[in-house]
Amino acid sequence: MKPIFISHAVADKVLVDLFVELLIGGIGISHTDIFYTSQRDQGIPSGKDFKSHIKDQLKETKLTFSLVSENYYNSAFCMCELGAVWIDSKDFIPLLIPPIDFKQLRATLEGVQARKIFSTEDLDIIRDETIRQLDLKNPRGTGYWTQKKEEFLTKGAEAATKLPKSDQVPRSALEKCEQEKNALQQEVSSIIKEKEKIEHINLALSKVKDSAAVAEVQRKFNTDHETFQELCGDAKDRLSELPLIVRKVLYAQFNGEAFTSDDSWDLTDLESARREGFLEQTEGANAYTTSTKSKRLTACKAALERLATFLEDESTPEFHKDFENNNDTPAEIKLAPFWRKHLGVKV
Structure with missing residues (x-):
């Protein structure tokens, strides 16, 4: 069994691959010690039942990373996988992919200490936690880690901008749109009333010539x-x-x-x-x-x-x-x- 389990959305595979490269090149973890489903040689063996294999893998996992993105939240399978991780994993670190932030954590992630995947300080914490949980005796030195971390921050940020966009709208975004829609409807209603008022004024003004009479007409609508x-x-x-x-x-x-x-x-x-x-x-x-x-x-x-x-x-x-x-x-x-x-x- 593999000591590291990475839970992720298939749509985020490009960024997940870069994170795996960081663990391997920056810390010195063997690729055979990492399990994530989107990579053929590190994922589920041919002929194995998908669900049961993940369940078996989680029983022996020492450290689990969940790469939490909009695609992750919108994947029913990822949500099921997250529940299993929460139940079976001994140590669990959610990594937030922008635009997901702490305020948007929900379900089993609510209240869990999460890290930002593009935070240099959080990545350093992840390195130390990984070394400790896996009890690594000869991890790669700080120089290797710093170099690979900087490469990941550059390539990863670029890759994140190209990730497939989810066709589902987050509830927070929907609620914000509803609020903006209601505000605009009120503004439009106010504009329509003002327009009707101006039309009535103009109609009345068209019937008078004297300036005092014009002022009197205008005051009637004030x-x-x-x-x-x-x-x-x-x-x-x-x-x-x-x-x-x-x-x-x-x-x-x-x-x-x-x-x-x-x-x-x-x-x-x-x-x-x-x-x-x-x-x-x-x-x-x-x-x-x-x-x-x-x-x-x-x-x-x-x-x-x-x-x-x-x-x-x-x-x-x-x-x-x-x-x-x-x-x-x-x-x-x-x-x-x-x-x-x-x-x-x-x-």
Whole structure:
């Protein structure tokens, strides 16, 4: 009987032959001490029953290597052979052939200490383990081993890339494809909904000409959060074009209050805003209100009115609940913190 048994898929024969050459040339093991089924002179003798011969061989084997690849896992016979190895073999070393890695070990291999066939450190461990298990008295020296190991790593890595590909898909790969398929289906569904939304918008836009009406149509297809961001951004941009004193007067007006200047205000700023057509004096020397002479100011007031109408009459309770959960204050245009945080005006 042969002390070394190599369990492998027939499809991986090229790589198995190279591994056998490593054992023979690098350690000094005789080819007559190695049993593997794909090599005629080292495998099953003519006329012998295949299954019974393997069973008999395993009873006397001192060390078993299983070259675990995708082809190995997809071979029903290899799986049966693996079970027999696990039961009968005294010492058992699985060798992983890429892309198989530790995470993919299953069946009787799960939890078994395995080695990577193209790891120089693991090959050194395999050499030492083989010498110990077979009780070799005169193994080849380190120089022979290193040379043959480097040859195996080069030739073996190249041979592994040319091994026949299995026509079966590993479960892990199938599950990954399923996850990717589900993600793509969700993305496609989202794209289809967005496309339908755009088509409805374009249909509605084709019926209007006025820019304000166009904006109103677009908002009908927005979520409340999208509408808020759009209206708030428009109002903030228009406010930024106005002098600070004018923004203060606008804030007072939105709170139903009259704006009255005090000693903290530079009269030059007020007078400049009046000359620019932004402000008008009302009853009393220090009372001011906004003017209707400035187009910029009129457009800003309209933007604020649209925002106020949305917040007070059009937005949903869910929007206000979400807004309060994510901000320090309610979504109310009359509040000073709202102007500071969302409109950029210090009041």
